[in-house]
Amino acid sequence: MIYKELVLNLEDRIMCVKVGKVKRENLYEMTRKYWKVDITRARRATHVLAIINGIVEEVYNPVDWKYTEDPKHIGRCEFLGIEDAHTTYIGKDVTAFYGKSQNPVKYINM
Template sequence: MIKGFSHKTIEALGYYVYVYSDPDTRRPFYVGKGKGNRVFNHMDDQSENEKVRKINDIKARGKEPNIEILAHGLDEETAFKVEAAAIDLIGIENLTNRQRGHESSVYGKIEVSTLDARYSHEELDPNDVTDNIMFIRINKLYRNDMTPLELYEATRGYWKVNIEQARKVDYVLSVYDGMVLEAYAPAEWLPAKATFMERKDSRDAEGVADRYEFVGRIADVPVRKKYVDKSASLFFPPGNANPIKYVWGKK
């Protein structure tokens, strides 16, 4: 296997997306993006991680990983999107990548009806809000391929809230990128980590002393029809970074 590209090849490649595969099973185990000779750098990586362990295991068999360029001649933004799509297609659980692709929550694998709702949703009119609502933006936690349980857990904790106000809320609306993803009827608000969560970051006990979580259920169908798959952008002025927003209904 070559150890680097020629200067002419580097000029022609631009940004590219590459795949490392096991030479015996042909199964991909790492997807990356880069330019120049980035694709070869992993062969000399001395870090302590699963990718390096896999490469060293292959070397111990007297072989080298298969290295393939999936796409080239790209600009950097397109390379990010192709990388995210490749990771989503193979499945992060089948790779040694530590993270899903850049902006994969925006451009990665997504079910067609969810994608259509994201781009064609109608605006939620403030005058139509007849319930006491808490919007919770989960932009940093969201993934396109979340299960209903994962979405619920990402929404229900852990948040800095005014607990007296929170307990007056009828419904919690989970929001990503301005769109309402789901509506929950909270049964109770509790101190953070009062209940078990599956999600990995919930196991970190640091920094949650002044935060809360709720337990509840998915709202009834009439409530979901009123709020879910609608844009909540009118409720969040530009520059507002607070993930929590209360709206008191006009009943």
């Protein structure tokens, strides 16, 4: 299958998160929690993109960010969000934005 590169809406502030190599049953839970990020910067995101193998699988509009209360992940952040099922970002290729970076989090237009 051939995927088109992500084309940005210049008003969107995007945070991409690599959530694994295989889509599992609860992609929202995989996407929303335990990220080692600057919470101030993350709060500016208008969209959080769930990335699997370089492709946008789902998009969420974050409503709130907080530090997790899970004792296994102290200092990491999580968000509550709403799925954006009508976005044009689903199915787009974001590999060009990551380059050779191993970091699972990538900010775009922020």
